[in-house]
Amino acid sequence: MTAPGTASDAAPPVALRSVVREYPGRRPSIFAPRTKLRAVDGVSLDVPRGRTLGIVGESGCGKSTLARMMVGLLPPTEGDILIGGRPVGAYQRRELSRLIQMVFQDPTGSLNPRRTVRRTLEAPLAALRGMNQAARGRRVEELMGLVGLRADFADRYPHEFSGGQSQRIGIARALAAEADILVLDEPVSALDVSVQAQVLALLQDLQRRLGLSYVFISHDLAVVDAVADEVAVMQRGRIVEFGVPDTIFTKPSHAYTRELLASHPGQHKV
Amino acid sequence: MSAVLAEAAVARVERRPGALGQFTRNRVAVFGAVLFGVIAVIALLAPVLPLANPDHTDLANRMAPPFSRHALLGTDQLGRDMLSRVVWGTRVSLVVGVVAAFLAATIGSTIGILAAYYGRFVDIALMRGIDMLMAFPYLLLALAIVAALGPSLTHAMIAIVIVNVPFFARSVRGVTVGMRRADFMAAARLSGQSSAQIIAFELFPNVLPVVVVTASTSIGWMILETAGLSFLGLGAQPPMADLGGMLGDGRNLLEVAPHVATIPGIAILLIAVGVNLLGDGVRDILDPRLKSGGLARIRPATEVASRADRMARLPQTGRAEGALLELRGLETRFRIGRSVWQAVNQVDMVVHPGEAIGIVGESGSGKTVTALSILGLVASPPGRIEGGEILFNGEDLLGLQTPRLRAIRGDRIAYVFQDPLTTLNPVQPVGAQVVEALRAHQRLGRKQAWDKAVALLDSVGIPEPGEKAHAYPHEMSGGQRQRIGIAMALANQPDLIVADEPTTALDVTTQARVLKLLADLRRQNAAAMIFISHDFGVVSELCDRIYVMYGGRVVESGRVQDVLNRPAHPYTARLLACVPRIGQGRHRVVPIPGLPPPTNALPNGCAFAPRCSLAIAACRSGEIELGTVGPEHSARCLRSALVLAEGVEGAGAADGGVA
Structure with missing residues (x-):
């Protein structure tokens, strides 16, 4: 973990400082003001450069809200999210998209069913990298190769692909922006076990070759253990434990981490 | 990279019958298309057809009956040729209907998309305006508009467009609001696209089917509404031929010359029937909600081939001794279009009383279809059990009459499904659903059954079961809903519980609790269990023996510890690794x-x-x-x-x- 507040070259790719996100809750009565639900409640974290920060937690713990705030899809209610030392809010949409991208959980839901893969991949190339038609065509081929798909698949529609292939396309789109930071929100949770391993291997391979920094969000402790350099355990919007995987998974200090570990299937005979 | 080569092997995607194929199989829709097509062609060809001048009056031959020498359909009160006037009038009605539908669709869906995309104040401003339009009865509104603008066909059309805009705006807004939250919209923003690009390239193509469906089902309406306004004298002005106007003229002559009103009436009827049948057919193809076979009729039990056919390749000997359930050479196939999917292929399995077996495999391996085949729960069509036998206490479950099958379903063999939110009835309290499961198989009074249901809820660890029995499924957490599912499965103390990925939709900590509950209750009830999962870890905690499936077949089976510690099939070994x-x-x-x-x-x-x-x-x-x-x-x-x-x-x- 980099010490907070250093100069911007040495600044971590992503730094969260006491980030809070509130949603309006229900009104106790028609005259009372709405209560507020804190989805993310004072999170401070640094993403290490060229490495992987794993965030584990169960559904509703605020990890997806955190992911959306990092890429600028949601503004934080309080606190700062610094990308390369500058707050997210200070960036233009396109500037930010060139620095940080996201891969979504549902591989088919994150692709427009009525656009070919080529058009989906060309959109960021035109909008973010300002490429002309010919350059875009070449880059789409490169991207398809990078994620292990045949270049001629680019002219197909999303429904013609399996879940694993769709997720590769989602990764290719994130790579198209040439951002150094990828926020991976449950990228393998919707996939079959053998396909999950293929996508994990691809992500590991890309990180090694391109020097990417990952925020890897998952509810699966074993998957996070396999890919992460640092792990944050999240419960009800707060980080309850943070450390290297070895410590977290062998000597957990927080009760919730211990419960998660004990619940992981295959640890014991019921 | 090995994955490159592997993915290069093109995964063949089997296409369902194409849109045209689907349409041509819908006979009613084809009838509508033909009817509408014939009418449209005749109307379009009106200028070149050998028709009399529709406006030529011949007072000498007034109100000639149909099949007269010079006029096939007779003449009207001014001696004008009815055939010619009907054809020309149809032309006017069709043009007005299509143009009005197009304009209403364009304006309405633009309003709907903008309101949904920008939300907040834009949404409030646009949709409250739409609500105001909808607050007036539409005919009254149309009349008011024409009254203000003055009677003419164009004004009638404008009025009809205005009164129809709200329908489009509302349905398009509804679809768009749902779509705005889709991940691909977020991805489009991250791709750096502008709002205009997102609306034009991401949203609009996905909303288009809804617009087309709404338009195709409303053209008929618009034609009728135009005719209605013309009938009242507010639409087409004389001498222009228009079906509604003709009907209005003929109304006074019904007793003297009934054909003057009847013929345009029949023309309107035919157009409306043709357009509506065609529109319904288009909707069935384009409506995503009907896509996954929503229109197909499913039988109460899976279709099963005759016993002779099923047993043809099966040895008569070799049944397992003392088995509770035995699958022998089970083959379940799906016929979709021209392709045959061998979902379950020559599967043998044995479950002894009180034993827990696991079926492990990836999606498409046939594990769920195997489990559903046991009680004939595979949807037919397209599923069909074509081989083998399923012996439950020695009785072949395949080919049983539906009443006998129903007596076993939920009584001796019970299922727990993956997502209790879709298997529980959303409009009935959970207690009543447990009662229903009890009373389907046991003679119990209402009070008795209710008490028993509450006791069951207690046994599956629902806190305050008496209170919670009155709760609806949506008021409970996922873990609690699955506990209800388990309570229903246990209601009649079955001999066999089939659990299909019962904890996949749950969080890890909830999953652990539900698995423990399932294991404990199964032991207390001495029930056998078939547990289906893609997760070796879950299966290893619960099961005695395991079957690994791949491509519709069992590729490895054995005691859990043997298979997990010393896998003998490369697939099992690689998957574990x-x-x-x-x-x-x-x-x-x-x-x-x-x-x-x-x-x-x-x-x-x-x-x-x-x-x-x-x-x-x-x-x-x-x-x-x-x-x-x-x-x-x-x-x-x-x-x-x-x-x-x-x-x-x-x-x-x-x-x-x-x-």
């Missing part, structure tokens, strides 16, 4: 190259051979038998001795594997 385990630490995940084969195009020989580093020529042809590799341990593999001796990695390296 590529699933990360806690405590392994950061490491390179080594995936299995390639994808499972689609079961409509299984390779010859072993289905795993194309992905297997140990495959030899013999693996790629002929039938590979399930061979014994240890006590109660068998594998469908020619190389299992090698796998057992050296493990799949070691053997692959020694062999100079092809992965």
Whole structure:
């Protein structure tokens, strides 16, 4: 973990400082003001450069809200999210998209069913990298190769692909922006076990070759253990434990981490 | 990278019958299309057809009856040729209907998309305006508009467009609001696209089917509304031929010359019927909600081939002694279009009383279809059980009459499904649903059954069961809903519980609690269980024996600890190796190259051979038998001795594997 507040070259790719996100809750009565639900409640974290920060937690713990705030899809209610030392809010949409991208959980839901893969991949190339038609065509081929798909698949529609292939396309789109930071929100949770391993291997391979920094969000402790350099355990919007995987998974200090570990299937005979 | 080569093997995607094919199978829609087509062609050809001048009056031949010498359909009160006027009038009505539908669709969906995309104040401003339009009865509104503008066909059309805009705006807004939250919209923003680009390229193409459906079903309405305004004298002005106007003229002559009103009436009827049938057909194709076979009628039980056909390839001997359930040579197929999917292929399984077996496999391996075949729950069409037998206490469940099958379903054999939110009835309190499960099989009074249901809820660990029994499924958490599912399954103390991924939708900590509950209750009730999962970890905690499925077949079976610790099939071994385990630490995940084969195009020989580093020529042809590799341990593999001796990695390296 980099010490907070250093100069911007040495600044971590992503730094969260006491980030809070509130949603309006229900009104106790028609005259009372709405209560507020804190989805993310004072999170401070640094993403290490060229490495992987794993965030584990169960559904509703605020990890997806955190992911959306990092890429600028949601503004934080309080606190700062610094990308390369500058707050997210200070960036233009396109500037930010060139620095940080996201891969979504549902591989088919994150692709427009009525656009070919080529058009989906060309959109960021035109909008973010300002490429002309010919350059875009070449880059789409490169991207398809990078994620292990045949270049001629680019002219197909999303429904013609399996879940694993769709997720590769989602990764290719994130790579198209040439951002150094990828926020991976449950990228393998919707996939079959053998396909999950293929996508994990691809992500590991890309990180090694391109020097990417990952925020890897998952509810699966074993998957996070396999890919992460640092792990944050999240419960009800707060980080309850943070450390290297070895410590977290062998000597957990927080009760919730211990419960998660004990619940992981295959640890014991019921 | 091996994955590159593997993915290069094109996964063949079987297309369902195309849109045109679907349409032509809908006979009613085809009738509508033909009817509308004929009317449209005649109307369009009006200027070149040998018709009399529709406006030429001939007072000498007033109100000539149909089949007169000069006028096939007779003449009207001014002696004008009815046939010609009907054709020209149809032309006017069609043009007005189509143009009005197009304009209303364009304006309405623009309003709907903008309101949904921008939300907040834009949404409030636009939609409250739409609400105001809808607050008036539409005919009154149309009348008011025409009254203000003055009677003419154009003004009538404008009025009809205005009164129809709200329908489009509302339905398009509804669809768009749902779509705005889709991940691909977020992805489009991250791709740096502008709002205009997102609306034009991401939203609009996805909303278009809804617009087309709404438009095609409303053209008929608009034609009728135009006719209605003309009938009242507010639309087309004389002498222009228009169906509504003609009807209005003929109304006063009904007793003298009924054909003057009847003929345009029939024309309007035919147009409306044609357009509406055609529109319904278009809707059935385009409406995403009807796409997944929503219109197909499903039988109460899976279609089963005759016993003689099923048993043709099966030896009469060799039934297991004392088995509670035995599947012998089970084959379940799906016929979709021209392709046959062998979802379950020659599957043998045995479940002894009180035993828990696990079926493990990836999606498409046939594990769920195997489980659903047991009680004939596979949807037919397209599913059909074509081979084998399913013996439950010695009785073949296949080919049972539906009443007998119903008596076993939920009584002796009960199911727990993956997502209780979709299997529980959303509009009935959960207690009543447990009562229903009880009373379906036991003679119980209402009070008795209710008390028993509350006791069951208590036994599955629902806090305050008396209160919670009155709750609806949506008021409960996922874990509690699955507990209700388990309570319903246990209601009649079944001999066998079939649980299909019952905890996949749950969080890890909830999953652990529900699994423990299921294991405890099963032991208390001495019930056997078939537990289906893609997760070896979950199965290892619950089951005594395990069946591993791949490509519709059992590829390995045995006691859990044997299969997990000493896998004999390369697929099992590679799958176990590529699933990360806690405590392994950061490491390179080594995936299995390639994808499972689609079961409509299984390779010859072993289905795993194309992905297997140990495959030899013999693996790629002929039938590979399930061979014994240890006590109660068998594998469908020619190389299992090698796998057992050296493990799949070691053997692959020694062999100079092809992965």
